[in-house]
Amino acid sequence: MSKFKPGDSRIFLVLMLVLNIGLLYGQDIITAERYLEMVSDQYSIIKDYEASIVIRSGNTDMTGTVNHLSPSFLRIDFTRPANQVIVYNGELLTIYLPEFRAVLSQTVNQTRRTGAAGAGIASAHGLSMLRRNYIPSYDVGPAPVPLDNNSQEMVVKLRLGRRTISEGFREIVLSINPDTRLIRRIEGRTIAEGDVRFDFSNIKINQGIPEQRFIYDPPPNASMYNNFLFRDVD
Secondary structure (H helix, E strand, C coil), X not given: CCCCCHHHHHHHXXXXXXXXXXXXXXXXXXXXXXXXXXXXXXXXXXXXXXXXXXXXXXXXXXXXXXXXXXXXXXXXXEEECEEEEEEECCCEEEEEECCCCEEEEXXXXXXXXXXXXXXXXXXXXXXXHHHHHEEEEECCCCCCEECCCCCCCEEEEEEEEECCCCCCEEXXXXXXXXCCCCEEEEEEEECCCCEEEEEEEEEEECCCXXXXXXXXXXXXXXXXXXXXXXXXXX
16 A cells, blocks of 8 residues: 655645635626625615614714605604604605704706715615716625624625716715615715715515605694705706
């Protein structure tokens, strides 16, 4: 019987290396662009969703419940500030500010976009716009990482850089649940170097939310301010 020679161990290591490389290239490598497409595909089958939302801008936190109905309906009922409401039906943006007893409304046509409904990024339409206007890359890699330092919650993080200077956010980071492919957090750096963060939790999808939920009747004693952002011209 032949004896094992020292040189045989090197041959064994080379064979193992070749086999591992073959296995690696035999697997599908999911690029950041492909992963964002998969997330977009997941949202394309969502007809409606409801979630708890926390919006952080600077040192200010706002909390509430967000409702979305495909393709463009969005409503946020805030608990902080209490009774503040944002409603968007694809054509009209309405904001109620209880502190001032003021209702701000803005007609939005197809050539206008507004950042007031930033939570709308977490929709099929919003993700389609992101794929068109931003270049994705993995923040760390394709493997899930902690949502925050010392967090037990794991997410896949995508970092999106804008293709043109016309976009409202210089950079966006999406934190995505790897099991459901639903967006857990959106972080954006604005052109004014401000940071905005949207956190979504307790997400419920396809419950049959009616359009009537996006009809808002303001308090009768509220002052009305129409086209507060810009005046639409046909």
